[in-house]
Amino acid sequence: MTRLAILLASAVALSACQSLSGPVTGARQIAPVLATADAVDPHSFARPLEARVTNVALDLAVDFAARQVAGSATLDIQRQASAREIVLDSKGYQVSRVVDADSNAPLAYNFGTGTEALGRPLSIALAPTTRRIRIDYRSAGDGSLQWLQPSQTAGKRQPYLFSQGQSIFNRSWIPTQDSPGIRQTWEARITVPEALTAVMSAPSASARPLAGPGTRTFTYRMAEPVAPYLIAIAVGDLKFQPLGARTGVWAEPVTLPAAARELEDTEKMVETAERLFGKYRWGRYDMIVLPPSFPFGGMENPTLTFLTPTFIAGDKSLTSLIAHELAHSWSGNLATNATWADFWLNEGTTTYAERRIVEEVYGPKVARQQVALGIDALESAIQDNGGPTGADTRLAIDLRGRHPDDGLTDIAYEKGSAFLRMVEANVGRQRFDTFLRGWFDRHAFQPVTSAMFLADLRRELVRGDAALEQRLQLDRWVYGTGIPTNTIAADPQAFAEVDAAVAAAARGTLPSAAWTGWTTDERLRFLTRLPRKQSPAQLDALERSFGLNETGNNEVLFAWLTLAVANRYQPAVPALERFLTAQGRRKFVRPLIKTLAEDRSWGRPIAVRVYRQARPLYHPLVTAELDKLGLN
Ligand code: BES
Ligand code: ZN
Numbered sequence: 001m002t003r004l005a006i007l008l009a010s011a012v013a014l015s016a017c018q019s020l021s022g023p024v025t026g027a028r029q030i031a032p033v034l035a036t037a038d039a040v041d042p043h044s045f046a047r048p049l050e051a052r053v054t055n056v057a058l059d060l061a062v063d064f065a066a067r068q069v070a071g072s073a074t075l076d077i078q079r080q081a082s083a084r085e086i087v088l089d090s091k092g093y094q095v096s097r098v099v100d101a102d103s104n105a106p107l108a109y110n111f112g113t114g115t116e117a118l119g120r121p122l123s124i125a126l127a128p129t130t131r132r133i134r135i136d137y138r139s140a141g142d143g144s145l146q147w148l149q150p151s152q153t154a155g156k157r158q159p160y161l162f163s164q165g166q167s168i169f170n171r172s173w174i175p176t177q178d179s180p181g182i183r184q185t186w187e188a189r190i191t192v193p194e195a196l197t198a199v200m201s202a203p204s205a206s207a208r209p210l211a212g213p214g215t216r217t218f219t220y221r222m223a224e225p226v227a228p229y230l231i232a233i234a235v236g237d238l239k240f241q242p243l244g245a246r247t248g249v250w251a252e253p254v255t256l257p258a259a260a261r262e263l264e265d266t267e268k269m270v271e272t273a274e275r276l277f278g279k280y281r282w283g284r285y286d287m288i289v290l291p292p293s294f295p296f297g298g299m300e301n302p303t304l305t306f307l308t309p310t311f312i313a314g315d316k317s318l319t320s321l322i323a324h325e326l327a328h329s330w331s332g333n334l335a336t337n338a339t340w341a342d343f344w345l346n347e348g349t350t351t352y353a354e355r356r357i358v359e360e361v362y363g364p365k366v367a368r369q370q371v372a373l374g375i376d377a378l379e380s381a382i383q384d385n386g387g388p389t390g391a392d393t394r395l396a397i398d399l400r401g402r403h404p405d406d407g408l409t410d411i412a413y414e415k416g417s418a419f420l421r422m423v424e425a426n427v428g429r430q431r432f433d434t435f436l437r438g439w440f441d442r443h444a445f446q447p448v449t450s451a452m453f454l455a456d457l458r459r460e461l462v463r464g465d466a467a468l469e470q471r472l473q474l475d476r477w478v479y480g481t482g483i484p485t486n487t488i489a490a491d492p493q494a495f496a497e498v499d500a501a502v503a504a505a506a507r508g509t510l511p512s513a514a515w516t517g518w519t520t521d522e523r524l525r526f527l528t529r530l531p532r533k534q535s536p537a538q539l540d541a542l543e544r545s546f547g548l549n550e551t552g553n554n555e556v557l558f559a560w561l562t563l564a565v566a567n568r569y570q571p572a573v574p575a576l577e578r579f580l581t582a583q584g585r586r587k588f589v590r591p592l593i594k595t596l597a598e599d600r601s602w603g604r605p606i607a608v609r610v611y612r613q614a615r616p617l618y619h620p621l622v623t624a625e626l627d628k629l630g631l632n
Pocket of ligand 2: 324325328346347350
């Protein structure tokens with residue numbers, strides 16, 4: 001069968017299925033799951049063409065003493081009449097009972113065999129009339145959720161809880177079909193100790209929390225169908241500060257003023273993004289600044305971006321992070337990778353879009369520099385992934401039998417972004433912008449694949465122009481390895497002054513005066529372009545000239561510590577230990593600890609000491625990986 005035929009057949013099957021299940025809860029029709037071979041998700045046990053979840057209603061109490069959320073999930077189901085069961089994903093949550101939510105009749109269920117990475121399938125028997133099921137359960141010990149003691153927060157007084165769903169972690173606390181191609185509307189009632197506030201990645205559904213005995217209950221409702229990895233929660237001593245008409249920030253009270261100052265350009269970014277990519281479709285754009293153990297820079301949870309506090313530099317120099325997470329409101333949250341094999345459609349498109357926002361808000365020079373830094377990062381990523389013929393240098397990557405986060409490399413971000421820049425350069429910015437806006441509109445609230453992206457490009461932009469088709473090398477970019485020959489080079493002038501200083505440094509002269517006037521991006525270019533091999537005397541000179549051990553800019557500090565560790569530079573070790581025990585951002589802690597651990601004689605003892613101290617701070621998804629180094 002051709003792809004088109006499969007698609008048509010599945011559309012017929014699904015519309016039959018929809019008429020069987022009656023009207024769907026939620027504001028809009030739930031997008032059908034794709035049924036092409038490239039949209040089958042190897043990281044989920046669900047069989048959505050037989051029975052799929054369309055709405056999740058959570059009713060949960062947050063128990064800090066037990067480190068569990070417990071309660072129920074009621075699932076609306078769309079099913080084939082012949083379906084005998086529905087299969088959900090699970091990883092560690094415990095079920096006490098499953099019932100038909102309309103009749104209260106118990107339903108049989110069982111956990112099948114699974115894998116370490118994916119967890120286990122939960123199969124629930126369906127009666128012929130079952131349309132809604134209720135699962136009584138409590139969450140897993142770890143997974144998506146991280147439980148922090150008061151001492152691990154900024155305020156030191158109250159405990160804290162947050163979730164990280166992407167890529168396949170929400171199956172530890174939400175019993176549903178955990179695949180990005182199975183979109184679901186959702187709602188939640190969350191009961192917490194009365195001193196705390198619960199926020200989620202959805203509009204609030206009540207003006208005020210409901211007061212109970214020593215508790216408060218918050219309600220949220222996401223009326224748009226979203227990928228389940230985008231359901232997120234944070235609970236803590238939280239306060240809100242508005243930034244603009246539809247933007248604002250949540251944080252612990254002691255963090256809030258600095259957070260709000262750093263984020264003051266947010267409303268302008270939203271306006272800019274709307275001009276570029278079309279209407280912002282999620283209502284509010286709020287952010288929450290999490291405790292330092294948050295494992296990512298940012299996470300694009302709808303209506304509520306989650307942020308690391310490590311982006312607060314005091315001078316707004318790291319706010320391209322906000323442009324990035326905001327851009328996901330189109331690329332990723334509207335048009336969502338159907339499976340993790342097409343992760344580049346989320347991240348590459350977002351990285352391209354991020355720099356378009358940065359260009360409008362901070363000017364073309366800054367944007368050009370960030371593009372150039374991205375190209376350097378792409379070249380390193382190619383090297384780290386087996387060179388130009390490495391299988392994982394493909395945009396559409398084969399993740400069968402592996403964890404989806406094996407695909408979380410700069411290939412997705414930077415090769416994806418370079419691909420879109422190449423198309424833009426060939427067809428012109430105006431035509432490309434029209435295409436991109438159209439792509440988001442045509443696929444809003446739907447899963448997308450690489451094949452769909454290429455088909456749209458051909459239909460809307462190539463339009464049978466054989467010369468253009470040949471110039472673009474579309475298939476080579478998406479399905480081939482390495483960087484195709486038609487890539488657009490970085491502007492050699494983007495960092496002219498810094499590059500001259502790098503050359504001078506190699507001859508022994510440091511840019512001592514110039515450094516003070518450089519931006520963060522210029523400092524990063526300098527530190528990442530220096531020869532990797534540096535003598536102790538050279539590192540001493542760098543440290544003395546620029547006070548690198550003391551820098552308050554975490555990206556600069558990371559670039560410095562990377563160089564220091566590669567050269568066994570002892571005077572940086574106290575700063576290194578402080579950095580690794582003060583925050584748990586995966587991008588920072590993983591490469592440093594790995595490099596230390598692999599350096600048997602010098603680094604490993606440091607790694608052992610630091611990891612013992614830092615481990616309680618790190619999120620389970622970070623410790624799961626670092627524990628494999630055998631340091632503890
Ligand atoms: N969605 C990602 C984070 C992510 C990806 C989490 C895959 C889990 C699995 C987010 O948008 C992101 O890319 N964050 C980056 C920052 C960005 C500026 C490159 C990060 O966390 O460093
Ligand atoms: Zn991203």
